[in-house]
Amino acid sequence: MVTPAVLAELVRSSAVQVLTSRGLDPAALPETVTIERPRNPDHGDYATNLALQVAKKVGMQPREFAQALAEQVAGDDGVASAEVAGPGFLNFRLAADAQGEQVRQVLSAGERYGTGDALTGRKINLEFVSANPTGPIHLGGTRWAAVGDALGRILAAQGADVTREYYFNDAGAQIDRFVRSLIAAAKGEPAPEDGYAGAYISDIAAEVLRQEPSALSQPEAERHETFRRIGVDLMFAEIKKSLHEFGTDFDVFFHEDSLHASGAVAGAVEELKAKGTLYEADGAWWLRSTEFGDDKDRVVIKSDGNPAYIAGDIAYLQDKIGRGFDLCIYMLGADHHGYIARLKAAAAAMGHDPAVVEVLIGQLVNLVSGGKPVRMSKRAGTVITMEDLVEAVGVDAARYELTRYSVDSSIDIDLDLLRKHSDENPVYYVQYAHARLASLQRNAADLGLKPDAGVDLGLLTLPQEGDLIRTIGEFPTIVRRAAELREPHRVARYLESLAGAFHKFYAVAPVLPKGDAEATPLTFARLALCEAARQVFANGLALLGVSAPERM
Template sequence: MTPAALADLVRSVALDVLTTRGLDTAVLPAAVTVERPRNPEHGDYATNLALQIGKKLGVAPRELAEDLAKALAAQEGISAAEIAGPGFVNLRLAADAQGQLVKEVLVAGEGYGHGTALTGQKINLEFVSANPTGPMHLGHARWAAVGDALARVLLAAGGQVTREFYINDAGAQIGRLTASLVAAAKGEPTPENGYAGEYITDVAAEILKREPEVLALPEAEREARFRDLGVELMLASIRQTLHEFHTEFDVYFSEKSLHASGEVQTTLDALKESGHLYKEAGAWWLRSTDYGDDKDRVVMKGNGEAAYIAADIAYLRNKRSRGFDLCIYLLGADHHGYIGRLRAAAAAFGDDPNCVEVLIGQIVNLLKDGVPVRMAKRAGNVITLDDLVEAIGVDSARYALIRSSVDSTLDIDLDLWTKSTSENPVFYVQYAHARLSSLLRNAAELGITVPAAAEISSELLGLLEHEKEGKLIRTIGDFPKVLASAAELREPHRVARYLEELAGAYHKFYDNCRVLPQGDEEAGPLNSARLLLCAATRQVLANGLGLLGVSAPERM
């Protein structure tokens, strides 16, 4: 019996109890809360329903809990129902009922844990969006891992997700890149405020290789070629790095295209016409304070040049025109002001500001022996995503970047994440999966037959009576709820923390419950039942690691 099925049973029984007593059934919540108590001695699950509705009905919660407990204890699959405190009902499941969860996992396979909360919702998820002026740094690395994991989690919740990368290929930074590449091609020093690092020299050399006569072109043509080829080569490098980091995008959207298509100007004209822009000191301002922003924003400068926010507003309008119900932005700590201005932009168009969500991530530090490290070469003073992967590998890098909430600064200890011990969280989880895979291979070599998922009997699952078996089954049962919370709260780190809990529950089960026969022992039904539990555990570990974009190794 899954937690969701148990919650439905509790509600159904409560409906009968209230009806029998002539009480108002309208007070029953649509979804009843059933949770695992902190102290496992109190039972497998507990509900506070009597406390929720008792006072509304004018009935003492404990009195109502007594009726609920009595009725629940009589239900098939419930071995005991006990009252606790002011009105909690603690429930213990029969082993065969609890064991049904093992069958459900094996039948669902890769789909176990997935939900439908976001079904029909079209979501645009924009993340990374690194300027094509240099390699991706650690901040981009965090968003590459978290953004990709969030996309997977939202998809698992039923959403239609488009991963989008916004290419900042217009503006002053592209001019600085162009000047830096031209200088490098000529063998001249990096211009003031230009970009330095080995990558500039490499890109300039590639441009000269492709177009040997480019330096002889008239200045305007020469700069146009260095600009276009420079952006093309930098973007290709970024895409390759992301690919190797297991992060792919559905759309690469050019900022430059917004200007070239006239969308920026059309957007500004529409805002002027609606009265949401006003002119002051020669510049045009968005009345963003009318919609909760901390100050009004300049969208067109006094010289007639569009400010950076003008393209941001046009970009949001473009996303909505493509039919996205929700536009999620994953931005760095220095972009906090975007929350107010993007919501204000949506409202100025008569749109719902809630169509915009902005997640702000904090910085990442690399530590070795407890001291910040500086290891970058190709990008000057910046530590890159490639540096991180070279130091600890893709799996460790992704897991390390995902497993903590993005609203806190993250310190990655290089010594910890390269260890092949249980201290390393990703090793701990992956080792559990590899250990399970080895166990199932050994069972097959011994000729132990495990029934197919559709043929698993309640009698066989009823043999899983050990305390550690029950704990492992209940932990498996938590996965759908964890995944639903991760999607709702936009917090994929919840999946990583859950996997560590599941790996811990499995290791304790393995240490206390012998799975395979020893010596000349004949394999029996209990061995088969435990192998089914192992197969279900391996499936959930694989599902969770897949949502993080981390491999589930068969051997380690």
């Protein structure tokens, strides 16, 4: 079987032989040879620019090195031809039987196809969403719910031990504003100027009174605590329910308030003082964060003696590292760019490698319908929420659309497009390909057709068959790169290219016999190819947390 990884190793070992046979040092070769698919299939199945990369370093002309490499590689049974092109590119065509073995590998691996061990031994804390418990999850948090969950699945598929964590911000001024908003609603008064509005506030206030009928008659401090305790619990229960229904569940819900109550914040501050990384100025305590790459020093303890927000961040990071995580990934909103240097500086100040911290910043999400922005929420009264999006297009379409873009880019979600049952709708396009393949297998079973282990995959010689096989073969590399770069959108975009390759194949390659025609060895080879494609669709959609329907 010749996969891109196998071909890369073959090319590298052949390059070593070419150089050593000429008395040249193979140390100039890269550790991993880059193998790519040419944009023009007429140029071959795969290509490499290795000769252009290293020829001059070893004292050879690129075309001379490429020609010697071509002669060496062409001797392998799995390579039908190796040809030099342009200034020193090397194009390969694979033997059909060797290429077809890729299909057998997928069928053998099943649900495990695409998994790897690149991150085996890594213990990763993946913190995402972490929306304040003061209202329903807005679109930014919804994006993180989709992307974060998909990233967790992808990291785990590469062998990482992943803990999905939600940081529950139940301390600070925003909770006070939330509580004052609930009390105002319970009294039938307008929301405070800096408070929260929307039907959900009235609903929660009514439920607080149902549970504690005397709440409004309590002394002010007691009343505030009653509305805080019950109201925050009710809001967070709603958030958890929404996330679960969206297909996103967490291993840990960490309460910010626990860091203060347990003394973890005070302990972290004292530790920093002992290390000399805090200094006192203007009545406040400052972190020497500029010494660790930040753009300015940060106040940790304010002049009134209260901890600044970063104090909790420092204690929280220390807690994560104390739990044994060697990588802490934070997925934060578009207004949190300053946190990157800040958190890394905090890690360094505590004596840790700043590489233990990784911050992903997600950009804004906008909804469009009828060519116009959608801005009003039915329930929240202001920003669009997770429930609004799911009600409009469903969980699968919402998750897929939110995941198919790099988090670095702002996105406009066209609700009208996502409601269409056509190839214009990306999630429908991919899911329909899986459903069509599942239908094909059902129809084959009705005819009593099922490929056995000895099917002749060398019969798959059409260009469209080769293209589909090579696209299938890219899946493990796509998943590994998505994990390395923290980019789940690579999987979504890959599935769309796989759907394109499948539809092109299906248009020219009849799979099942028609009428009274008998099944042939080619029938069974194509059935095996179709089942391999179906498996990859299922595996890829599972990594995105999107269903793979068998009927549509």
